Amino acid sequence: MLKNFSQDLSRWYIKNRRDLPWRHTKDPYKIWVSEIMLQQTSVSTVIAYYERWIKVFPTIHDLVQAPLQTVLKQWQGLGYYNRVKNMYKASDILIREHKGVLPKDPLIIRSLPGFGPYTTGSVLSIAYDMPLTIIDANVRRVVMRLMALDGIADTKQDPEINKFLLKVLPKKNVGDFNQALMELGALVCRSKEPICNSCPVNKYCLAYKMNKQELIPKVKKKVIKNIHAVIAIIKKDDRYFIQKRASKGLLADLWEFPGGKIEAGELKVQSLSRELLEELEVDLKSSKYLFDVNHFYTQFKVNLSVYECQLFSEPKIDATHKWVSFKDFSKYPMPSGSAKIIHKLKKIA
Numbered sequence: 001m002l003k004n005f006s007q008d009l010s011r012w013y014i015k016n017r018r019d020l021p022w023r024h025t026k027d028p029y030k031i032w033v034s035e036i037m038l039q040q041t042s043v044s045t046v047i048a049y050y051e052r053w054i055k056v057f058p059t060i061h062d063l064v065q066a067p068l069q070t071v072l073k074q075w076q077g078l079g080y081y082n083r084v085k086n087m088y089k090a091s092d093i094l095i096r097e098h099k100g101v102l103p104k105d106p107l108i109i110r111s112l113p114g115f116g117p118y119t120t121g122s123v124l125s126i127a128y129d130m131p132l133t134i135i136d137a138n139v140r141r142v143v144m145r146l147m148a149l150d151g152i153a154d155t156k157q158d159p160e161i162n163k164f165l166l167k168v169l170p171k172k173n174v175g176d177f178n179q180a181l182m183e184l185g186a187l188v189c190r191s192k193e194p195i196c197n198s199c200p201v202n203k204y205c206l207a208y209k210m211n212k213q214e215l216i217p218k219v220k221k222k223v224i225k226n227i228h229a230v231i232a233i234i235k236k237d238d239r240y241f242i243q244k245r246a247s248k249g250l251l252a253d254l255w256e257f258p259g260g261k262i263e264a265g266e267l268k269v270q271s272l273s274r275e276l277l278e279e280l281e282v283d284l285k286s287s288k289y290l291f292d293v294n295h296f297y298t299q300f301k302v303n304l305s306v307y308e309c310q311l312f313s314e315p316k317i318d319a320t321h322k323w324v325s326f327k328d329f330s331k332y333p334m335p336s337g338s339a340k341i342i343h344k345l346k347k348i349a
């Protein structure tokens with residue numbers, strides 16, 4: 001029954017695939033870069049980042065030779081910084097132990113930082129045409145509909161989905177087949193309003209036959225948490241005070257303005273005062289409200305209230321605390337919320 005599934009899908013893919021920069025190469029390093037960038041980030045955002053990255057770090061050797069700070073700066077705005085840190089660590093191992101070449105052995109690849117089953121399968125199948133299945137959010141949704149599986153789209157579904165994929169995986173051009181399935185999910189079998197009447201595999205689709213395509217997979221409501229924080233802008237002449245975050249945890253190693261979460265029952269100015277004392281051991285003399293900035297992450301929304309602050313004494317300067325001018329902000333990788341603050345500060349400076 002699934003005999004011609006892969007041919008039907010591949011034929012559609014050849015005619016309809018989007019012309020994306022990473023589809024013009026078989027270089028495993030470049031494919032790896034694109035796959036890491038595409039996790040959690042939309043294709044339209046990734047294109048510019050990918051093109052810039054390949055100009056700055058055309059090979060794995062260029063990447064490893066660059067300081068981490070420079071690498072993080074190139075990544076700024078893509079978020080989920082562990083992705084790039086793992087890529088940097090894995091590149092170093094590849095240079096030292098494999099002459100800078102990604103080995104064809106999935107077990108070796110899986111042992112490298114940041115390589116889970118998806119990245120291993122996608123890089124090896126696309127670059128080396130290895131017969132590996134891959135399951136991302138698009139593939140999971142498409143196959144759940146093809147099989148009319150019950151439940152939400154989570155990894156518990158993957159063993160069933162993988163059985164299906166092993167039945168339809170072609171012997172050749174596996175990378176194209178894997179990309180075709182993801183492309184079908186992105187363009188046709190979309191989460192909302194799938195275009196079933198022009199779907200190349202609708203004759204194999206149980207959800208379509210049962211008219212249940214809009215009901216599969218079941219949707220779990222996302223709970224978005226709101227976080228409110230205060231940010232202190234401390235200025236000296238034309239320079240601003242910034243500090244480096246710890247090397248572990250959320251947004252590790254990035255630079256930001258001082259400040260933090262408003263605790264329950266605290267007024268914003270009390271919170272500002274407490275944060276400055278806790279973080280920099282300085283006392284707040286006065287503060288002037290400047291503006292608010294909102295930033296959205298996958299699980300939460302952050303509202304940052306930004307204040308210009310006068311202090312009783314200057315904060316200490318060391319390797320993780322700096323005075324920086326607008327011109328030099330570009331040297332410091334920052335989270336998107338801080339980059340938005342700089343953009344607004346420039347307008348009122």
Ligand code: SF4
Pocket residue numbers: 142145146188189190194195196197199200201202205206207208213
């Ligand atoms: Fe998705 Fe519809 Fe195609 Fe089934 S027929 S795979 S639900 S687009």
